[in-house]
Amino acid sequence: MHEEWAALLSDRVPDCEAKVVFGKAGDKSIFVASPSLHRVCTLLFSHEDFDFHVLQLITGHDYLASEETKDTPAQRARIEVSYLLTSFRKNHDLILKVELPRENPTLDSVCDLWASANFQERECFDMVGVRFENHPDLRRILCPDDWEGYPLRRDYEVQKSWHGMEVEPEHKMNLPEREFEKRQKEMAAKHGV
Amino acid sequence: MQDGVVIAKVDEFLNWGRKNSLWPMTFGLACCAIEMMATGASKYDLERFGCGAFMATPRRADLMIVAGTVTLKMAERIKVLYDQMPAPKYVISMGSCSNKGGPYWQYGYHVLKGVDEVVPVDVYVPGCPPRPEALIEGFLTLQKKIANEGLLRDKWVKNA
Ligand code: SF4
Secondary structure (H helix, E strand, O other): OHHHHHHHHHHHOHHHOOEEEEOOOOOEEEEEOHHHHHHHHHHHHHOOOOOOOEEEEEEEEEEOOOOOOOOOHHHOOEEEEEEEEEEOOOOEEEEEEEEEOOOOOEEEOOOOOOOOHHHHHHHHHHHHOOEEEOOOOOOOOOOOOOOOOOOOOOOOOOOOEEOOEEOOOHHHOOHHHHHHHHHHHHHHHHHOO | OOOOOOOOOHHHHHHHHHHOOOOEEOOOOOHHHHHHHHHHOOOOOHHHHOOOOOEOOHHHOOEEEEEOOOEHHHHHHHHHHHHHOOOOOEEEEEHHHHHHOHHHOOOOOOEOOOHHHOOOOOEEEOOOOOOHHHHHHHHHHHHHHHHOOOHHHHHHOOOO
């Protein structure tokens, strides 16, 4: 079914570059180019073959390029935003994904199509820092308004203190354990395990 | 009391009254709050110990049960609520989260590592979540602590 959908999408939105991707585990998804996202969503919402009238969730995921795999296309540094769309009338669903650069990721908001996108996009902004254009009220949703950084970024470093409260008091934590994985790798490299 | 005579120290009398009418504040933060509600419900019945009257405002409460995860965002509000309570006031820290960060103690960027960073704590109740019996034990410990206090003695007697 996804192939037909992708063909229909490419037919109606010529610059969307829809392609079907098989996950190693889990479901198929359709990738589209990020500038065409709003037009693609409008089509998915209104076309009677799709009829996706429910947006279940929007989630952002951050990928860092790793040293070993940076040449394979799947392991670029990127931010992926997934939209899980459902139609109860047609009884089908779809995972729609777009890929964004890690610096200044920007997307069009789909709040005008699905009202549920409002909080989901705010969460995505809060956690991985994707800016949604034309969002009615793009503020942080979980973290405090003056929080620094985006916690679900892979390279996130938590700030030292917030409003005079120490975030990670040294005497209450086991900070050396943080280094555990690093040390493990060093040892493995040293002893050739 | 028509024919009897009761002799007691004023302090002890006051303590007896205070410890048997602890009024906690209605206020729960996470999963531990569910257990606190269970403690207040009919099966465990906090009213037996005189501390079942959950007050809807900090101004009428003299006990704060911090039941649950204290996020940094909430910690500021807890401080405000604590300041609004009239003295003498007590704090029970219920559950690992408010004791020391709980499951979030190592990697939780958003959790305060122990509510004692912002308010003074009288009794710590360990557990994740503590069973109602554990919370009741916490109450009894606090009552013992109150029974040994001397509010008037501290105020009026020099070098007490
Ligand atoms: S201590 Fe455990 S049960 Fe209590 S709030 Fe924390 S995670 Fe929930």
